[in-house]
Amino acid sequence: MSAIRRKFGEDYQVVNTNRSMTFSAPVKKKRQRFVEKNGRCNVQHGNLGSETSRYISDLFTTLVDLKWRWNLLIFILTYTVAWLVMASMWWVIAYIRGDLSYGGHNSSYTPCVANVYNFPSAFLFFIETEATIGYGHRYITEKCPEGIILFLFQSLLGSIVDAFLIGCMFIKMSQPKKRAETLMFSQDAVISQRDGKLCLMFRVGNLRNSHMVSAQIRCKLIKSRQTPEGEFLPLDQCELDVGFGTGADQLFLVSPLTICHEINSKSPFFDLSQRSLMNDQFEIVVILEGIVETTGMTCQARTSYTEDEVLWGHRFLPVMSLEEGFFRVDYSQFHNTFEVPTPPYSVKEQEEKSSLTSPNSLPVAPTPPSPLLRNSSRVGRRERLLSADNADHVDDQVSRLPSKLQRMSSSREEHLWRGLKTGSALPGGKASSTGDLPLSIQRLRSSSIPVVRQGHPEEQVQLLSLDGEAEESELEKHRLPTAISTLAAPTPAPVQISSVGSRPEDNLPPKLRRMNADR
DSSP: OOOHHHHHHHOOOOOOOTTTTTOOOOOOOOOOOBBTTOOBBOOOOOOOOHHHHHHHHTTTHHHHHSSHHHHHHHHHHHHHHHHHHHHHHHHHHHHHHHHHHTOOOOOOOOOSBBTTTTTHHHHHHHHHHHHHOSSSOOOHHHHHOHHHHHHHHHHHHHHHHHHHHHOOOOOOOHHHTGGGEEEOOOOEEEEEEETEEEEEEEEEEOOOSEHHHHHEEEEEEEEEEEESSSSSSEEEEEOOOOSSSTTTTEEOOSEEEEEEEEOSTSSTTOOOOOOHHHHOOEEEEEEEEEEEEOOOOOOOOEEEGGGGGGGEEEOOOOOOOSSSEEEEEEEESSEEEOOOOOOOSOOOOOOOOHHSOOOOOOOOOOOOOOOOBBBTTSSOOOSSSHHHHHHHHHHHHHTTSSSHHHHHHHHHHHHHHHHHHTTBBBBBTTTOOGGGGGGHHHHHHHHHOOOOOOTTTTTOOOOOOOOHHHHHHHHHHHHHHHHHHHHSSSOSOBBBBBBOOOSEEEEESSHHHHHHHHO
């Protein structure tokens, strides 16, 4: 136990040592991958039938795509067979002309090829001619026209075979697949919050000092699904946005970068939560493309992440550090992650929860006053809702007017009150309402302050709403804030308007009269 504590630290505690009580999580069967971690696609083509001939029509690409063992075998067999065939043809010419019977001992006889008197000597002559070695011991004489024709054919055929096989080997050796070996991907992908948004992230790096020109990264989600029509789509491919609209997919890959996919309503992981991640099955294929700076060839590196390789609530450790005069990359921490607080809910669940907690009603702005309403239309509200601060501000503006304008305003008020008393309509067929009265009288009505008019102390005038639609008024009061609804509430008792003085200013409330007296 002490050894275990020294290894794992003092916080290590044994929870249960009874083997009968212990249990282990069920081992999840390793499922088949669509793309291996090294980028190889795990797909095999079968039952091609007559389509196999298409490989022969593109023989050069077929040879390049073969493995190295088959390329070397074809290379050796092609040259060996070509050399044996051509050597046999030189031996046949020597046999037909009778050069083999002299054996090279008769100096007076001129053979087709000097010093060729058996098959090994014919084979050596072909190799010396094909490789342009030219030892000078074996050569064609002018007495053999068929040998001259065979020599021309041998030169043309040898050039074609050399160009084909050597070109195939050169292309295969210079393929940028090996350049992809120095492009690294993190072993796992992580899901955590970045800038307040839930994101899927993984890391890429370049081990070489040479840059990848025009490096671009793409992501594909491989997941089987069923359409609403009932069609089953095995291994359906869906694009994952890693910054295509903002240009974040164009990489300047001189140091390890963390690629981020924002999970939003347009993402296929919109309803992915920590619980559903354990039961879901998908595969994320990452494709990194770029031009190799040294060769100018296009290189493509691939990898994939299954649902078991996506860590919820993790973040990558930093690998960059500032040294004296340069930046240092620690690739020993390239694959390491650490846990961070992350909500276990999906983005869809978070949005639904935030919409439920948000207020349902919004504040309604006060409606500006409108002109006189017609009796026939009866459209709109008859009452104008004003706040107490606004009414005080307007009354203050009225009190600042000159005495002549105040008398004109008072005359207009007296005319309107006379119309309300007699019940006659205003000129132009417009009905009078409380909204058409000056602001001071509206304030009197809303605050239910009795006012006595001059010369008629016994008369009372009821200021009632001309709207007649109680339901609409009630609905409006519910929509408005409480302070404005209180002001707009109808007064149950009639307002007494009596005369106090002979001057128009005496019709104002006591507060306004005191303000005018101070001025």
